[in-house]
Amino acid sequence: MTSRSISPLEESITHTPLLEVKNLSVTYTTQAGPIKAVDNVSFKINRGEVLGLAGESGCGKTTTALSIMRLHGENAKVEGKILFEGNDILQMNDDQLRRFRWKNVSMIPQGSMNSLDPVMTVGNQIIEAIRTHQNTSKHDANEITKRLLSAVAIHPSRAQNYPHEFSGGMKQRAVIAMALALEPHLVIADEPTTALDVVVQKQLLELLKQLREHLKISFLFVTHDLSVIGEIADKVAVMYAGKIAEIGDKDAVLNHPTHPYTEALVNSVPRVFGKRELLNSIPGNPPSGIWPAGCRFNPRCKYTFDLCRRTEPELESSKTGTMAACHLISHPNKST
């Protein structure tokens, strides 16, 4: 694959972010009543940038990712704006949406190595994806497929194999090839390395880094694994209970966390290298659906004071340059 040159038109709009999510809220109607899975989330992704979206299960990270593809189920009420190059994805009609998906934004869904069709060769599945979205001859689509497979380090001759003839890592790479088929500007990857062994994960992360370099693709990288984010992302957004707890440059968020939740999360991962020490676990469980009053992290936070139980904190600038939703920023004396 060749690297994409930036046209004058693209140049003129480079000052707008590639993707801008503004005050996104997603509410699901359930038998137990409405559940606000995502609550007033905003972030931007610039061209060529990788944003890591981190958090535990039920924090709303996958719902956020699915909303960008407009794949959030029928029973979801979506508020806010999702602007792709300035156009609101949430206002698109079916036809616009069909042209937008895959061409502009593609997705590597969770557990996607199991999403390949077992009775179709891997090559034909990629060809089908290309020809569904773009008017390409079979011959050209075949050529593109071979190039894509090489790009993800699968020998083109393997195109005629069926998924069961691939290892887990190869299947995952084939799905990545498919997501790249129409040279999208943004790829949403939802836990793409989670089911993989560490050696394969490393290869995949190296591959994604290369693709990003050569094709200038932006990524929204959704994962619960902070070490993976540390490897690939430029910026990190940490979600907790449907909200962004902290967002900013990777180094600031992961190495000098401001939000007590980020801090606790970073410190609760047993490390392979460095000093071995007894770590303190975070008490309690992450909430699901029904959020605590005040700051949503307050029942588990070791710094909680009266204000945290009453008032929900807004995102504000921290000393490290991140944005964090914590009352300690404006009440620093309470942390001791």
Place this chain on the structure above:
Amino acid sequence: MTQEMHQTSETTKLVEVRNLKVHFHQRSAMLGKKITIHAVDDVTLTLKEGEVLGLVGESGSGKSTLARTIVKLHHPTSGQVLYGGQDVFKQNRREAKQFRRHVQMIFQDPYESLNPQANVYSAVLEPLIIHGLAPEGKAPREAKVAELLRTVGLDPASKMDRFPHELSGGERQRVAIARALSLDPDLLIADEPVSMLDVSIRLGILNLMLELKERLKLTYVFITHDLGVARYIATRIAVMYHGKIVEIAEPDELISHPLHHYTNLLLASIPGSELSENTTQSIEYTFNPAQPPAGCRFHPRCHAAKEKCQTTEPTLTEIRKGHFAACHYPVA
């Protein structure tokens, strides 16, 4: 974590695995041909009382099969498993029942391993009833269950009547541990007990297991694919590669001086690792467990492989003090 925490005065051998082979026979999906999967191939190891053996390796390396054979969930093709000096596959009924009491297993998925129709009280009491160890009468039984729940950090008053679906993943895993502890075991085999849990919950379970080990004088076999977790909990780590133990040492020794090139590759692959290892050469390699390569099984992926590696299988040898590796040309 202090060094003393990991040292034990006890040196009694609790479990000995001798030349264990576990092979599975299957028909291949395509041609109906009979194939043999060499899940565990000639594994020998000793587990001392009070030890925590971390078993690491990628999926399909045989770590679960090895652990499950120790608890008699699989039958060996050849070789022996000795528990307290006695062959576990030659026990009579009474001995087998004793064994099932002393050796307990904790599974990866607490959503699957608990009966959805049994509340916490029944789940924890069940093993005691089966082994005829439950006290008589409602009040003493409740007291016994309450004591076990407190041991694993659950509040008996609020959790005793709950059903599994009303508990979080971490709480369910605690119930599974309480159940395993109810029979006062000596050996716990934990198969990826934290990998399904959220990051913020994992550490609570790991710390609980470390505390219980000290307090109740337990021995663990702890299976994990996460070297960080293995280092945190284990007193020794065994690295498995396709049915074989390729390296075994104390955690910090293994991590600071990996000898086998596979261990080195694993360590180099961890995000943020500063070790370098050429990982690209193995990118298209897929292992066929029905036809393991001749010689060293890792040689097709190993950049240090020489002729000898293709023909002669290396044996586990003590290369540094207390540090064994099966490699002809170990990492310098």
